[in-house]
Amino acid sequence: MYGPRLARWDKAAEWPLTIAAILFLIAYATQIIARPDGLLSVACELLLYVTWAVFVIDYLTRLVITESRWRWFYRHLLDLAIVVLPMLRPLRLMRFLTVLALIGRNTGNMLRGRVVIYTVGATVLTVLIASLAVFDAERGIGDIKTFPDAIWWAFVTITTVGYGDFYPITLTGRITAVGLMIGGLALIGVVTATLASWIVERVADQNTKTVHATEEQVEQLRLEISELKDLVRGLRPAG
Amino acid sequence: MYGPRLARWDKAAEWPLTIAAILFLIAYATQIIARPDGLLSVACELLLYVTWAVFVIDYLTRLVITESRWRWFYRHLLDLAIVVLPMLRPLRLMRFLTVLALIGRNTGNMLRGRVVIYTVGATVLTVLIASLAVFDAERGIGDIKTFPDAIWWAFVTITTVGYGDFYPITLTGRITAVGLMIGGLALIGVVTATLASWIVERVADQNTKTVHATEEQVEQLRLEISELKDLVRGLRPAG
Amino acid sequence: MYGPRLARWDKAAEWPLTIAAILFLIAYATQIIARPDGLLSVACELLLYVTWAVFVIDYLTRLVITESRWRWFYRHLLDLAIVVLPMLRPLRLMRFLTVLALIGRNTGNMLRGRVVIYTVGATVLTVLIASLAVFDAERGIGDIKTFPDAIWWAFVTITTVGYGDFYPITLTGRITAVGLMIGGLALIGVVTATLASWIVERVADQNTKTVHATEEQVEQLRLEISELKDLVRGLRPAG
Amino acid sequence: MYGPRLARWDKAAEWPLTIAAILFLIAYATQIIARPDGLLSVACELLLYVTWAVFVIDYLTRLVITESRWRWFYRHLLDLAIVVLPMLRPLRLMRFLTVLALIGRNTGNMLRGRVVIYTVGATVLTVLIASLAVFDAERGIGDIKTFPDAIWWAFVTITTVGYGDFYPITLTGRITAVGLMIGGLALIGVVTATLASWIVERVADQNTKTVHATEEQVEQLRLEISELKDLVRGLRPAG
Structure with a gap:
């Protein structure tokens, strides 16, 4: 472009x-x-x-x-x-989205397969990055005191479960959390949409045994009729 | 109308x-x-x-x-x-929906783009309005004591995470919260549905290389046959 | 049947x-x-x-x-x-599903409109019934001590927010809660699916200006060709 | 294969x-x-x-x-x-997925019906297995002290409600929980996608009264035209 x-x-x-x-x-x-x-x-x-x-x-x-x-x-x-x-x-860690875009660009042809790979990659990266950011912001201030706790918190948040055993209390931590929650909504959306697309397609395959007429077939018909016209035109002098 | x-x-x-x-x-x-x-x-x-x-x-x-x-x-x-x-x-703040409707009406042509803009706008406004309403209702009574806490609570609620570090205890606060939760369900729905529509379309683009025959093409065929009929009719006197 | x-x-x-x-x-x-x-x-x-x-x-x-x-x-x-x-x-209260089926049967023609009415009705009824059942089971045992608290809890549960300010501790209460959670998943599903169906349709309306060839049109073509055949057959004795 | x-x-x-x-x-x-x-x-x-x-x-x-x-x-x-x-x-319990695959393979023909049966089966099994695993890991360490509590916790987690009355604190327990949360996202996705597929189909049934022209019909047209050509060719010697 x-x-x-x-x-x-x-x-x-x-x-x-x-x-x-x-x-x-x-x-x-x-x-x-x-x-x-x-x-x-x-x-x-x-x-x-x-x-x-x-x-x-x-x-x-x-x-x-x-x-x-x-x-x-x-x-x-x-x-x-x-x-x-x-x-x-x-925010500096958002640079990783570049890498994800590269992964997405390099994996195979099938759209749905690419969506799955991209989603798994983006989720793992988001959880990792958010864990680091929250751990950095909350350590010594909030309840999130170890890095494994931060990872656990990130999973509880991105899946929108939200037990409440850990939650951020600093501004940086909360902004990270909101980003993670929005990522969670997107995750639910992508999982559902991919499944929906798959199911819609399979159900359609099952129902539609009939194949729709295509442009190409109609074009061939037109050619046949043209030939026929020429044949009829050829009759005139003979008539 | x-x-x-x-x-x-x-x-x-x-x-x-x-x-x-x-x-x-x-x-x-x-x-x-x-x-x-x-x-x-x-x-x-x-x-x-x-x-x-x-x-x-x-x-x-x-x-x-x-x-x-x-x-x-x-x-x-x-x-x-x-x-x-x-x-x-x-409830007075619901007037803002009018503004959102205006934004929705004024932004471009593409349906999906408009849905995205409308969703982001509606979510930000809903979070802001609910934060104000809950802060007004709960201040001095419940746990939500500062406005930043109210905004944080609104995000935790609309994404259906629900840590439970803050929750309303007054009737007004709870009614606002229920509104926010329903907004959250709608948000998940819109995010998912937009993604689903995008994926379904892309998958369809990928699969259907064939283009279906259109009304117009069949109409052209009919014209060809009509011409052919005239040709044949023209043969009769010659016959 | x-x-x-x-x-x-x-x-x-x-x-x-x-x-x-x-x-x-x-x-x-x-x-x-x-x-x-x-x-x-x-x-x-x-x-x-x-x-x-x-x-x-x-x-x-x-x-x-x-x-x-x-x-x-x-x-x-x-x-x-x-x-x-x-x-x-x-369980006795499940009889209300009969009433909902009646409402669903009596409201208009449009499928999506019927889904919306049925969903709102089913959600309100489910929240009401679950509140009653949980209030009956938990009163005097758990934290849910007033009926408004039970309604609040039901909304927090069905939207899968789950603050954790109230939760059932009796077996009956927990079975009701699981029913409500499953209802919540169904609610998210119905909201999303209805929106998805609406968006997919609108996007399709926007893209497809072309109208596909129909069976009827092809049938008319066949009739034209039949007439043409008769014309050609009529030529033979004249030839 | x-x-x-x-x-x-x-x-x-x-x-x-x-x-x-x-x-x-x-x-x-x-x-x-x-x-x-x-x-x-x-x-x-x-x-x-x-x-x-x-x-x-x-x-x-x-x-x-x-x-x-x-x-x-x-x-x-x-x-x-x-x-x-x-x-x-x-992890040993993941062997049960084999059984689920068998159930899925053996139940009827309709794709959507099979998805529903598979989903219900997979959910019940996942809840059961996760309850056992968490109960095994957390007993004597965390808050989850009885098996009914473990089942209750599994339902609260897979539906992404997450009250926070029970949550795992051991590594094994948390890994199980993350698996359950991911299962929950998949569950929301499958429920929504199945409903979406059903609604999209019903709405399509309602709108499309017209039946698209099929390959077969166009093929029959071609045969008619071929016959016509033969008829015209038959005219030439007679002409």
Whole structure:
């Protein structure tokens, strides 16, 4: 849509971006869960900046090489926010959606199969990211004191069960929770819609033994009639 | 449906009603959250009455200019209740549905896009309105003591998560909560249904490479056969 | 399906059964909520037996006048259970489903409109009945101590919010709760499915400007060709 | 797909596997709920090993007689895990999914009816299995102290109500709970999708009075035209 150069860049940047995103998650998770001191802490911090730089370069390159720059800019404001707001840690993790989009693009042909893979991937990632963000925000303040508790809380929330044994009390924690809840609604929606599409199709297969007439068949009929006309026209001089 | 004069009024009243609804929400929210004294309190109260007057005038005008007055009256009993029951504050806020209907009417052509915009708008408004209503009802009685807590509670309720860290105990609060829960069911329904419609369509696109024969094509066939008949009829005298 | 005599009985028994069901609910509710003494208590008890008798007579009449008695018997085992197990109060209230079926049968033509009316009716009735049953079972044992609390609990449960401020602890209460939860899943399902059906249809209306060729049109084509054949056959002797 | 010998084995192994699964559940439930001593304990343990042996034999036989062994192996890694990880008790119970698949295969023709039966069966089994697993894991540690409480907790969880009166605190309990929550999402999805498919179909029945032209009808038209051509060709020598 934005020119062939952008398409080439998409292909070239795929793997570097995936690796950068994985490294970012590792560094971020290590920093939050293990709270490292000394050298490891510096390494994590460095990794966070390096991966951030990769995403900044990717964003700027796209902005430069696109054909309709302003249109691209307006349609990718979220990408900008993810890149220029590195201080807001949880939002920084939204970069992972890029990776998911890559996974989605690379898996097979069948739409429904792709929806299932994308849904499982997005759910696991969302639970992981939300657990990290909530654990980071609530530790030492709320009830969520260990990382396994945070993961458990994330599952209880995304499935909209909501026991209430753990719940966030900080603003960051609650914003993360709302994001997770909306993710939960989307999850219910995707599960149901995929099943509905499957059932509707199977029931249709069962009922419709008859096959509808197609454009092609009618076209063939027209050809037959044309031939017939020529035959009749051929009769005239003979008549 | 109710005549051209009503359609013209609809167009003319659009913006005044939107502005009145926004002012109403601002005054209502200020009164509940900030609990103003003196001049500001009087200003809020005044604004509430002025916006109420705008809606009353709108209702009466519609009733007068419609062609089938009784039918309109019976089909708009809810509008009447919203206008004549200004003492019930939470219900008064239902006026905002008018604004949402306007937004829905003004945004583009694609049905699914319109459903998404309408859903996001309706959800944000419902959460805001329910938070205000519950905060007003529960403050000083139940656990919901700050406005941010009320917003958090509204999100936990509309997504049907229901941690149970906050819950209303007054009758007004509980009625608001039931409204919010029903809104939550509707939200799940709309999210799922929109996704289902999208997936069903995409799967159908993928499967049906064949295009069904249309009325027009069959009509063209009939014309061809008619021409052929004329040709054959033309043969007779020659025969 | 079971003969014209059963159809006639259906029509005749409609109103008496509706009235009996309403009286049953009133007597049952009065007994549970008001816990009457003396005369009122006797009156309630009497009303419960009279309405029960009406349903027994209805059941037996249907069994006698149906044409294929055994088939009817096997397909209406639930009706039998509702009639012969009057000791199990909550189950007795399932008789109200009969009334709902009547409402569903009597409201207009449009399927989706009927689904909406039936859903709203069934939900209100289910909440009311479950509130009564839980209040009866839990009063004096669990946390649900007033009837308004029972109604609040029923709404919190059927919408699958589940704050946990009230929950049943007796076996009867928990069985009622499970019934209510399943009702809640069905409610989400019906809301979503109705919306999905509506959206799918509207999207289809928007996309398909083309009208598919129908059987009738193809039939007309065939007639045209037949006439043409006769014309050509008429040429032969002339040739 | 994997050859006729596998199909024959499927048919032959059906009943032995069903019986083995039932015996396994009985032994497992007895061991967890009744905590038997002495002879009964030995009998249960023995039954668990015997039923396990049946499943191992079934797995190995399938692996040996299939035509494309590696493909079968890769596509049935879950079956392998269920068979070779008998130490993980809750996972062992996943063998019951085999039985459910058998039930699904054996019930009637109508897709929607089969979905309903399969859903009810899968839900009841999942609740039962999760109750046993959680009761086994949490007894003496968490709040879930009796088996009825475990069943109640399982229903509250699978319907995503989540009161929070009971919740698991052990790792095994929480993994079971997450499985149950995912089952709950699937349950909502199946209920909704089945209803949606039913409503979409009924609405379609109501709207589409016209019947689309079928391939067969167009084929008949072509035959008519062919006959006509022959007739015209027959005219030429006569002309």
